[in-house]
Amino acid sequence: MARLTILRYPDPRLHTVARSVAAVDDRIRRLADDMLETMYAAEGVGLAATQVDVHERLIVMDTSDTRDHPIVLINPEITWRSDEMKVVEEGCLSVPTIYDKVERHASVKVQALGRDGETFEMHAEGLAAVCVQHEMDHLRGKVFVEYLSALKRDRIRTKMIKKTRDEQRDA
DSSP states (O other), X not given: OOOOOOOOTTOGGGGOOOBOOSOOOHHHHHHHHHHHHHHHHTTOSEEEGGGGTOOBSEEEEOOOTTSOOOEEEEEEEXXXXXXXXXXXXXXXXXXXXXXXXXXXXXXXXXXXXXXXXXXXXXXXXXXXHHHHHHHHHHHTTOOGGGGSOHHHHHHHHHHHHHHHHHHHHHO
């Protein structure tokens, strides 16, 4: 397995819409494994392939307290959303150190292919529901900061550009 580089906002590649995975093969399983390793190393709870510059519909996540229940969602589709909405504070591995409140459906049902290529359905609520919706946004080329005001987005963009420049200078 290998750790992958996570794209950082405002990288324009984060706005690429992902295409469907054509076949669940060794390449996709290896990508899912590498994404899980990357997500765990970055102490995240979810990661979309878009964030590692692979524009295919693949999400990995683990919202368990013990961090030992990885979930792989290939070609995920939300099939149901609760009417109940919740405002929760979100962060993103592509926008490190930035957290803000976003309104999401309290629970969702998702249909996807698993790592084995078999179709399954998952009911998610709480953090898992937030994570699924957040990562599905990535597959559509949307970053959570786009739910925020233009003023907040501009401040975050400036902060991320400066942070990247400072890290490159210090490297």
